[in-house]
Amino acid sequence: MSSTADLLLHNATVITMDTAKPRAAMVAVKGNRILKVGSPEDIPSCQGPATRLIDCQGKTILPGFIDAHCHPLALASQLLSVDCGPRAVRSITDIQDRIRQRAAQNPKGDWIRATGYHEFYLDEERHPHRWDLDQAAPDHPVKLTHQSGHACVLNTIALKRLNITGETPEPEGAIMDRDLDSGEPNGLFFEMNAHIDSLMPPLSATDLERGAEMSDREFLSHGTTSIQDATWGDPIRRWHSFHSLQARGKFRPRVSMMIGMDDLAEWEAAALKPSEEAALRQNGVKLVIQTTTGSLSPSQEELNRFVLEAHRRGYQVAMHAVELESVAAAVTALEYALRHEPRTGHRHRIEHCSVCPPPLMQRLKSIGAMVVTQPPFIYYNGDRYLATVAPEEQPWLYSIGSLRAAGVTVAGSSDAPVVPLSPLTGICAAVTRLTRTKQVLNRKEAISTLEALALYTTGGALSSFEENTRGSVTEGKLADLVILNEDPTAVPPEQLKELEVLMTILDGRVVWQK
Numbered sequence: 102m103s104s105t106a107d108l109l110l111h112n113a114t115v116i117t118m119d120t121a122k123p124r125a126a127m128v129a130v131k132g133n134r135i136l137k138v139g140s141p142e143d144i145p146s147c148q149g150p151a152t153r154l155i156d157c158q159g160k161t162i163l164p165g166f167i168d169a170h171c172h173p174l175a176l177a178s179q180l181l182s183v184d185c186g187p188r189a190v191r192s193i194t195d196i197q198d199r200i201r202q203r204a205a206q207n208p209k210g211d212w213i214r215a216t217g218y219h220e221f222y223l224d225e226e227r228h229p230h231r232w233d234l235d236q237a238a239p240d241h242p243v244k245l246t247h248q249s250g251h252a253c254v255l256n257t258i259a260l261k262r263l264n265i266t267g268e269t270p271e272p273e274g275a276i277m278d279r280d281l282d283s284g285e286p287n288g289l290f291f292e293m294n295a296h297i298d299s300l301m302p303p304l305s306a307t308d309l310e311r312g313a314e315m316s317d318r319e320f321l322s323h324g325t326t327s328i329q330d331a332t333w334g335d336p337i338r339r340w341h342s343f344h345s346l347q348a349r350g351k352f353r354p355r356v357s358m359m360i361g362m363d364d365l366a367e368w369e370a371a372a373l374k375p376s377e378e379a380a381l382r383q384n385g386v387k388l389v390i391q392t393t394t395g396s397l398s399p400s401q402e403e404l405n406r407f408v409l410e411a412h413r414r415g416y417q418v419a420m421h422a423v424e425l426e427s428v429a430a431a432v433t434a435l436e437y438a439l440r441h442e443p444r445t446g447h448r449h450r451i452e453h454c455s456v457c458p459p460p461l462m463q464r465l466k467s468i469g470a471m472v473v474t475q476p477p478f479i480y481y482n483g484d485r486y487l488a489t490v491a492p493e494e495q496p497w498l499y500s501i502g503s504l505r506a507a508g509v510t511v512a513g514s515s516d517a518p519v520v521p522l523s524p525l526t527g528i529c530a531a532v533t534r535l536t537r538t539k540q541v542l543n544r545k546e547a548i549s550t551l552e553a554l555a556l557y558t559t560g561g562a563l564s565s566f567e568e569n570t571r572g573s574v575t576e577g578k579l580a581d582l583v584i585l586n587e588d589p590t591a592v593p594p595e596q597l598k599e600l601e602v603l604m605t606i607l608d609g610r611v612v613w614q615k
Contacts, residue, residue, distance in 0.1 A: 105149030106136050108580070108609055113157035114588050116551075117574040118164055118558045128162055130580040133378065133608040138574055160603060161588045163554065164573050165326030165581030166524040167561025169473045170452055170514035172332050173356070174339065175250065176319070177312030178304060179216045179518040186217030186248060192224040196245070197237035204238040212259075212302065213241045216518065219248040221485045228278075231256050231288025244301065246294065250519055251393075253297060255288045263300045272296050274391040274398030292393045295334050309342065313352045320354045321613040323523050324583030324602040328354050329514070329565055331419065331452060333361035333387035336368050343381050353612055355581075357384040357565045359419055362407050378579065378608070384565045385419040385450065386411040390427040401430055408434040412449070413442050417566070419450040419473070425494060428454055432464045439468055450564060453516075454504075458497045462507040471510045473564055474499060476527035476556065480598070481520040483536030495543070501531055501556075502546040512564040513556030528553040528589065529597035550590045550597065580609035 106129035115125035115138065122138060129137040129147040137147050148154070183203045185196045196218060203213050220228045234243045234256035242259035246252075255265070267285045271277050271293070278289035290297065304312065320328065332339065339358060346352035360368050360383060368383070375382035388407055391398045399407065411418050418438075422431040431451050439447075447469065454472045457465075465472065479499055486498055497503075504511050513531070515522040529535075531553040534542050562572025570579050584604040589597055605613040 104131075104136065104147065106131055106147040106152050108153050108155070108606075109144065109147055110155045110157055110162060110582070110584075111141065111144055112159060113162045113584075114159060115162045115574055116554070116588070116590065118555060119573040119575045122575075125574070128574060128582065130606075130609045133580055133610075135574060135576050135578050135580050138576055157584060161585045162574065163324070163583050163585065163589075164558045164571065165583050165605065165607065166324045166557045167327040167329075167512075167572065168320070168325050168514050168517070168522060168524065168557070169329045169512040169561040169564045170331040170475070171328055171517040171522060172250070173316055173320075173328055173330055173352070173354075173517075174309075174313075174332065174342065176316045176518040176522070177309060178214060179246075180315040180319070181214070181304070181308055181312045182246075183213065183215035184217055185215045185245065187219060187222040190218065191222070193227075193229050193233050196223075196229060197233060200234065200237040200243060200245075204241045207241060209240040211241060213238055213243045215243065215245040217248050218245060219485075221489070228252070228289050229254050230278075231260065231286070234288065244297065248519060250294060252289065252291045253294050255290070255297070257288070260286060260288065263297065274393055276393055292391055299334070310346065310351055313346045317352045317354070318613070319517075319522060321605045321607070322602060323525070324585075324605050325522065325524060326354055326581040326583070326605065326607045327561065327567070327571055328356055329384065329561075330356055330358040331387060331421075331514075331516075333359055333389070334364070336360040336364050336383070337371055337373075340373055340381070340383075344376065347376065347380055353607055355379065355571075355607075356381050357567070358382075359385040359387040361387055362411065365411070365414070379567070379570065384417060386416040387419050387421065387452075389421040390430055392424055392426055397426065397430055401433060404430055404434040405437040408449075409438040409441055412438040412444070412447065417448055417450065419452050421452045423453045423455045425456040425458070428457055428461060432461055432468070432470070435468050435470055436464065445469065448510075448564065448566065455499060456494050456497050457500055457504065459503065459507070462500070462504055462509060465504075466508045471512065471564055472504055473512045473514055474501060474504075474556075475516045475520070476501065476513050476531040476553070477515055477520050477523070479530040479534055479542050480526055480537055483530075483542040484538050484540060486542060487536070487540055498543055500543065500546050502548050505548060505552065510560060510563055511556060512560035513553075514561075523598070524557045525589075525600050525602075526598045528557065529594065531556060532594045532597060535595065550594065553597075554589065580606060582606040
């Protein structure tokens, strides 16, 4: 193969995230692979008459960022929805006004989707209910989704459309909130989003494509070239949606998608194959552990059985576990599976792992499990954590520094659309531990800028068994790169979230430029 590069990035500060060659000044790309990482002296040997030269003028090249836990199709839907997040509304009245405006634009009977509210940030300090939404849109079915994605509110016409009544059984682990006097649903549901979505008409193909293009721009403009879709339901449809969108250039980041335990048989029967260069592949079986009803769901016995089954079939298990009780249950289930079927190199994952004291960290280390966490939650949700989380649990909130010190591999993510997807905001929060109002959340858990960069590069690659193709600027790996306006290791930590992505390169091609 010719050693002449198709693309040559020079006069750069290259932070490779490769311990064998931590820094460089030039990156040469051939096709969709990195051909050479080196110094100015290496340029003549890589340059040919057709080589495209990009003078980086001292700007910083990093590996393309990896978001190890997000929900891209939910993000696409959110970008089309009525924004009711804390930056857009301050009260239920504001929510009503925004929904009323959308209702005036849509034909009667059309669904209105609104997203992002959180009762903590509303003046009323409560969840909206169906009658609040009825006042805003009496002739349109409305679904208002909580910022967390674990609660939602339906108005009266939506309840009727979906045939949800006081007699409707709640799925295991879910709660249908009720009016105290009548016992009828008041429109507020906990842990029923997936069930309700399955009853609603899906986005039209046109809307899905428009939302996917918007989310594509969001990811690429923030330097994110690989994502891991942590949604677990309806995997066949999701696979075909991603495949179609990628094939038509509507959604370009690489996707590793999870599936749910209930879908394993259908998934294996479909025998879907990864796309070329793994632009789309399956990775991980997702299990959600909830304590919404006050007890563990699934039970520890069921969880042990699910994890052992997935483990025996060779899958990586990814368990959603937020509270201390659910994190402990996840670790217990992994210990159970490994006791019955020992296996090294499994890289089973705890998703979120929001509260994790030292004894649990040591157990995680001893079984070789990983943690995929969300540093931007420190920034976006930290004020709420300081106000509402029990004092005895606060010292172990998002304990990234202690996890790393204990020898647990940690990857970073956004959980978008729960919070904005900027990796640089997450990196900044992991280093400074500052909330949006500049309060400090567990300063002792701060890590260095280089360690924070690893969460979104090498850590993300390890979390999906993709370290041989991405995560560092290394010869032979995929040419997925991001160029920043400054060296993140040379700026004051509080300025990290203000850094700008100037260019994103995916598969050796410039796909976004400021």
